[in-house]
Amino acid sequence: MITLCVALIHYPVLNRRGETIAAAITNLDLHDLARTARTYGVPACYVVTPLQDQQVLIRHLLDHWCQGAGKELHPDREEALRRLRVADDLAAVKASIRQEWGEAPVIWATTAKAQPAALPCREARQRLAESRRPHLLLFGTGWGLAPEVLGEAEAVLQAIQRKSDYNHLSVRCAAAILLDRLLGTD
Amino acid sequence: MITLCVALIHYPVLNRRGETIAAAITNLDLHDLARTARTYGVPACYVVTPLQDQQVLIRHLLDHWCQGAGKELHPDREEALRRLRVADDLAAVKASIRQEWGEAPVIWATTAKAQPAALPCREARQRLAESRRPHLLLFGTGWGLAPEVLGEAEAVLQAIQRKSDYNHLSVRCAAAILLDRLLGTD
Numbered sequence: 001m002i003t004l005c006v007a008l009i010h011y012p013v014l015n016r017r018g019e020t021i022a023a024a025i026t027n028l029d030l031h032d033l034a035r036t037a038r039t040y041g042v043p044a045c046y047v048v049t050p051l052q053d054q055q056v057l058i059r060h061l062l063d064h065w066c067q068g069a070g071k072e073l074h075p076d077r078e079e080a081l082r083r084l085r086v087a088d089d090l091a092a093v094k095a096s097i098r099q100e101w102g103e104a105p106v107i108w109a110t111t112a113k114a115q116p117a118a119l120p121c122r123e124a125r126q127r128l129a130e131s132r133r134p135h136l137l138l139f140g141t142g143w144g145l146a147p148e149v150l151g152e153a154e155a156v157l158q159a160i161q162r163k164s165d166y167n168h169l170s171v172r173c174a175a176a177i178l179l180d181r182l183l184g185t186d
Numbered sequence: 187m188i189t190l191c192v193a194l195i196h197y198p199v200l201n202r203r204g205e206t207i208a209a210a211i212t213n214l215d216l217h218d219l220a221r222t223a224r225t226y227g228v229p230a231c232y233v234v235t236p237l238q239d240q241q242v243l244i245r246h247l248l249d250h251w252c253q254g255a256g257k258e259l260h261p262d263r264e265e266a267l268r269r270l271r272v273a274d275d276l277a278a279v280k281a282s283i284r285q286e287w288g289e290a291p292v293i294w295a296t297t298a299k300a301q302p303a304a305l306p307c308r309e310a311r312q313r314l315a316e317s318r319r320p321h322l323l324l325f326g327t328g329w330g331l332a333p334e335v336l337g338e339a340e341a342v343l344q345a346i347q348r349k350s351d352y353n354h355l356s357v358r359c360a361a362a363i364l365l366d367r368l369l370g371t372d
Contacts, residue, residue, distance in 0.1 A: 028214050032356045039347050039355055076354045121372060158372060161225050168262045169225055170218045173362035176355065177370070180363045186307060186344060 003101055003134040004183065006042055006175065007093050008033055010049040012146035023142040025054050030061060032172040034080035040183040044100075046085050046093045055086050090138075090152060097134050105136035109145055109153035110178060112167040118158040121181040128182060137178070139171050189287055189320040190369065192228055192361065193279050194219055196235040198332035209328040211240050216247060218358040220266035226369040230286075231270050232279045241272050276324075276338060283320050291322035295331055295339035296364060298353040304344040307367040314368060323364070325357050 008029060011022035030047060037045050047058055062081060064070045071078040087093045097105045108124065128135055138145060138153060150156060159167055160177055169177070194215060197208035216233060223231045233244055248267060250256045257264040273279045283291045294310065314321055324331060324339060336342060345353055346363055355363070 028356075032359050035354055035356055036359050038352050039350055041350075076352070079352065080354065160366070161370065161372065163371060164225055164227075166224050166262070166265065168221055168266065169362065170214075170221055170358070172356070173218050173222050173359060176359035176362050177366045180346070180366065184363070185347065185349060 002041075002128055002183065004042055004128060005044045005046065005097055005105065005134065005136050006033065006037060006179075007046040007048050007087070007090065007136060007138050008171070008175075009090070009138055009140050009145060009149060010047070010054070010142075011051070012149060013140045013142035014144050014146055016143050018143070020146045021142060022049060022051055025049065025057055026141070027061065029141070029172050030058065030084060031077070031081070033175055034084050035077075036176045036179055037083055038080040040179045042179065042183075043083060044085055044097075045083055046087045046096070048087045048089060048093060050088050058084070058086050090149065093136065097136060101134040103133055105134040106131065107136045107138065107153045109138045109150050109156045110140070110174065111144055111150070111156055112159050112169070112174070113144070114159055114162050115156045118162075119155040120158045121178065124155070124157055125182050137182075139175050141171055188227075188314055188369065190228055190314060191230045191232065191283060191291065191320065191322050192219065192223060192365075193232040193234050193273070193276065193322060193324050194357070194361075195276070195324055195326050195331060195335060196233070196240070197237070197275075198335060199326045199328040200330050200332055202329050204329070206332045207328060208235060208237055211235065211243055212327070213247065215327070215358050216244065216270060217263070217267070219361055220270050221263075222362045222365055223269055224266040226365045228365065228369075229269060230283075232273045232282070233270055234273045234275060234279060236274050244270070244272050276335065279322065283322060287320040289319055291320040292317070293322045293324065293339045295324045295336050295342045296326070296360065297330055297336070297342055298345050298355070298360070299330070300345055300348050301342045304348075305341040306344045307364065310341070310343055311368050323368075325361050327357055
């Protein structure tokens, strides 16, 4: 039984100038990530931001789709969005996973930049299939995860299309591609 | 040299009740599809709608990002969005491809529903690598392509995660996954 959780990090991430910022929530990121997670059997998606007003927004969205009019109109969406969880920071995500799955997760980060010693997806897929530990995959919004978050990961997955001269996928699409590579069965 | 173009169809598509409708343009679909296309070397993405007011919207967006303030602020986005093309219908897409690549395209449709005799991605990838003809991959917005569009395709690609009990990916994410399966090289 594979347990792979996902965290969408809004702080600390980089902006286009390489400065550390808190990125704003994008409504469609949450919908898309939840729908992809449901499709591939990812049990929990953590939406990480320390900004309280942003957390209120997320909870408002979840209330609409998981309890309100959205649930009645669109039950498929509720099935997806109910796996979203709000967290202040990565420490809170790790604590939540430890509490629910009994063990601290193996953390893998993702990046659009070429990295020395990056973990190829094929190898990550195999490790995941053979492991009994929960795993946590980190995605950065904005211009990507800040170095201190990358430093918390046991491995960084190889960039998608690392030989391409263009690597500006949306985080929604990057997450879909990587979950397909790690968990897809066709 | 593989030539795979994409068309995002807004009419004729189905709504949740299975009726044929024209779906509205979603801004982020266009951005995401263009960014994914640029990443995987897809030369043209046709945005298909017969609605003139929707075509005006698309052109307004393209003007902003390909010629206006957006281009200066964000040249990466221009590189992606300049491969979007507006088309009235599938016939216009076919004519455009025939004109530019000298031959009518092989058309493949996509669907989230299990199909008899669907083409597995692995086989599609191989056919694409071995063919010298241009190919065109159709994606439906709303609740998917109408039967008459499916009928125009030489093959329908196997649904992503066809054994899953949930297949409600966003079209943005589905397109990213399928282009990765067909063209991805890591």
